[in-house]
């Protein structure tokens with residue numbers, strides 16, 4: 001039973017993918033900001049990966065210095081606006097707000113953050129200008145949150161910055177991956193334009209760096225290189241039927257959804273395989289597109305899922321059904337997908353094992369694999385002397401984000417194996433300062 | 443480059459130099475060298491040391507507060523005395539602070555009794571390296587019972603004499619701190635100026651009782667079943683401080699004396715307001731006692747943003763800029779007319795504007811008859827008093843709109859001068875002769891019905 005009707009128009013899209021954290025109005029911002037206690041050594045601030053001075057920016061909103069509030073936010077986090085709406089605030093800043101300790105609702109920090117940042121984005125208020133040109137050039141591979149943050153920071157330090165980006169839009173997964181009910185494409189792009197207009201870095205779109213020759217050229221032309229390539233496409237399951245029509249990778253599915261909106265035709269019965277946040281987004285997305293039946297199939301039990309509780313609740317709220325302890329064996333069908341054969345699982349001594357003879361089939365006409373993104377191993381192996389850990393993550397010095405090849409710095413999903421936009425923003429800024437320190441010493 | 447770099451917040455207050463106008467008032471936050479160093483490190487530009495004088499004994503407890511709904515310490519009260527730490531310790535720490543922060547302002551607040559004592563303590567704080575002296579004539583409890591503090595602040599002649607003694611003895615700038623516990627602030631202000639003080643600071647705390655304990659029947663803070671009047675400060679006293687500052691700044695013989703503004707300062711807006719009325723440094727106590735030294739971040743960022751917006755580079759560019767606009771009632775334009783307007787799209791239907799106007803003002807708001815809860819202004823009756831717009835909980839929902847064309851100008855002063863004082867009740871702003879009010883009996887007809895339809 002579908003909770004959402006199928007999309008026909010852009011208006012339908014807007015309704016089904018209504019923003020979860022809409023922009024606050026003045027009255028909301030006034031009341032909400034007046035609740036902040038201005039805690040000493042505030043736990044909310046400590047819980048923000050970029051360490052935004054939260055009590056300060058909330059007080060600035062309260063005293064009518066909204067521009068100052070935006071500055072406080074951007075001083076710590078170049079993705080300040082995107083983070084306000086898409087960060088898992090309940091787990092980060094808002095989860096740490098002291099009000100929780102007396103069961104009083106925590107401050108709506110994320111939305112207050114957007115209130116401040118959107119006001120300067122909309123007015124175009126110039127908060128930053130490039131630092132005095134120092135004659136040095138830095139190349140950045142990937143215009144995701146990490147790459148953009150690194151570019152902004154480097155520009156304030158006076159570097160010339162060229163970003164090489166495989167796709168035709170900036171912000172990486174912020175616009176291509178994050179669920180559409182968390183932020184609109186327009187809002188993401190408005191922040192991207194706002195930053196680029198002030199700081200003036202160059203983004204070379206449709207310019208994937210894929211060969212040794214390209215890398216050598218970058219090495220010859222730039223003083224340092226930042227790797228912000230994120231992760232790759234959805235990993236394969238190595239399972240029969242994976243190539244049938246109607247089998248999609250979750251990341252690719254969400255990207256198409258974000259780019260095409262109501263032009264997407266969703267199937268009737270969708271099964272999403274996986275238990276992480278991406279699986280939740282894919283399942284929610286399918287339901288909101290109007291699929292009659294969406295099943296979220298996870299091989300372990302509910303408690304073992306990697307997804308945040310609130311993401312699961314969002315999916316269930318959209319009409320998704322959970323199917324637990326079901327491990328996929330094969331995808332069925334001739335040309336088009338017709339179903340999935342599962343086997344039941346059970347946890348014995350903390351280990352997942354299958355129950356012999358418990359196979360069963362779920363019919364469907366679409367399968368979304370949300371079983372993780374592949375790593376960028378092939379690309380990364382082209383770089384000389386670049387150490388990776390056993391999970392194909394780039395190894396960096398955490399104080400500077402410098403890699404084992406001193407000319408290269410890295411950040412974001414490429415070093416943490418897949419986290420949040422806010423972590424990418426932190427890494428990019430840190431790496432820029434690492435680059436600055438390294439180039440000043442050499 | 444950044445515009446911020448062009449802004450210079452530094453001040454030279456009668457020779458006392460500081461990197462910015464944000465100073466700590468003489469109070470518990472300036473009790474020790476430890477606190478003052480921590481404050482300077484956090485960004486404060488100056489500190490007036492907790493008042494030094496003779497040995498004292500304090501009571502326990504010492505503070506009370508006015509909590510307004512969920513706002514703690516909207517007003518704050520204390521019954522504390524001057525420093526209870528040995529003078530030698532304070533002096534030693536003062537020297538150490540100055541060693542670490544030579545460019546920050548360290549001002550010694552003093553309160554003693556005889557001329558010899560004044561001369562002696564001034565010498566000691568000068569030797570310790572103080573940049574200036576502040577005379578505490580304001581403490582409204584305890585010390586006045588020993589003939590000091592506000593006992594002096596309320597006696598202009600005595601105040602003047604002491605200022606004269608001090609001016610003769612001191613080689614560093616002297617600030618006289620005034621008590622607000624007086625009906626006419628000009629009297630002690632003028633006395634201080636006539637005694638040749640270099641500068642004035644105000645206000646000290648206001649005599650008060652913040653509440654009564656309903657079990658012990660004693661005022662807060664309760665000390666073993668009894669209490670006493672305390673000194674009130676914090677956000678609640680700002681209006682009193684602004685008023686007194688303005689009075690001094692408009693007085694021909696006082697206005698050239700630099701003023702350090704104190705009283706209820708917590709945000710950058712408060713700072714700007716004090717500067718607009720002529721203060722060229724500000725002092726803060728309660729806000730720091732509430733939130734710690736960290737609030738200076740908000741003060742500084744906000745002040746800079748304001749200055750950037752208005753194109754000022756130093757605080758002297760706008761100091762006193764509001765003074766010409768503070769005038770006597772008799773000079774206000776009687777022909778100016780505003781009326782309330784409700785933004786129906788923003789209204790949330792609390793009807794507080796209706797009831798405040800109907801019960802508390804001019805019966806100029808009508809309840810809707812269309813089943814909604816959105817009221818309307820009865821323009822003929824609205825006198826433009828502001829009440830509804832102050833009561834309305836929604837930002838910019840009720841605005842006061844100008845109704846006159848700005849061409850006419852007439853003041854009470856002009857009416858008096860030209861012998862045209864009205865002898866009938868014919869105020870246009872109150873609807874003229876025919877100003878409509880409901881008949882008294884209407885009051886009994888508008889009772890609300892309960893759910894059963896019966897009048898309560």
Ligand SMILES: Cc1cc2nc3c(=O)[nH]c(=O)nc-3n(C[C@H](O)[C@H](O)[C@H](O)COP(=O)(O)OP(=O)(O)OC[C@H]3O[C@@H](n4cnc5c(N)ncnc54)[C@H](O)[C@@H]3O)c2cc1C
Pocket residue numbers: 086087088141142143144145146147164165166167170171172173174177178179182207208209210228229230231250251254277278281379411412413414418419420421422424
């Ligand atoms: C489905 C999904 C939902 C998510 N939801 C959230 C959320 O709600 N909140 C949140 O905070 N985070 C969310 N995330 C995580 C977040 O999007 C990432 O952590 C973040 O975008 C990582 O930033 P990054 O800069 O490291 O990489 P990316 O955002 O992946 O950006 C990498 C960029 O590099 C480009 N690139 C890659 N290889 C090359 C190459 N060889 N040459 C040139 N360019 C290249 C890519 O095109 C891309 O633009 C989500 C992720 C996914 C997959």
Ligand SMILES: Cc1cc2nc3c(=O)[nH]c(=O)nc-3n(C[C@H](O)[C@H](O)[C@H](O)COP(=O)(O)O)c2cc1C
Pocket residue numbers: 467468469470492493518519520522523524525551578580581619645646647674675676677679704705706707725726727728729
């Ligand atoms: C607990 C307490 C102790 C104070 N002690 C002194 C003092 O020793 N000397 C003095 O000049 N003022 C003293 N004050 C007054 C403050 O310096 C200041 O004038 C007053 O609190 C108003 O500022 P505020 O509203 O920022 O608190 C004291 C105030 C408080 C709350």
Ligand code: SF4
Pocket residue numbers: 035036037038039042043044045054055058096097098099107109
């Ligand atoms: S923890 Fe909550 S109340 Fe405290 S400063 Fe942070 S947002 Fe404000």
Ligand code: SF4
Pocket residue numbers: 784785788789790791792793794795796815816817833834835836839840
């Ligand atoms: S006070 Fe404001 S919100 Fe309430 S009814 Fe009046 S106009 Fe509407």
Ligand code: SF4
Pocket residue numbers: 781782798799803804805806807819823824825826827828829830831
């Ligand atoms: S301004 Fe005063 S008189 Fe006019 S409607 Fe509001 S409360 Fe009534």
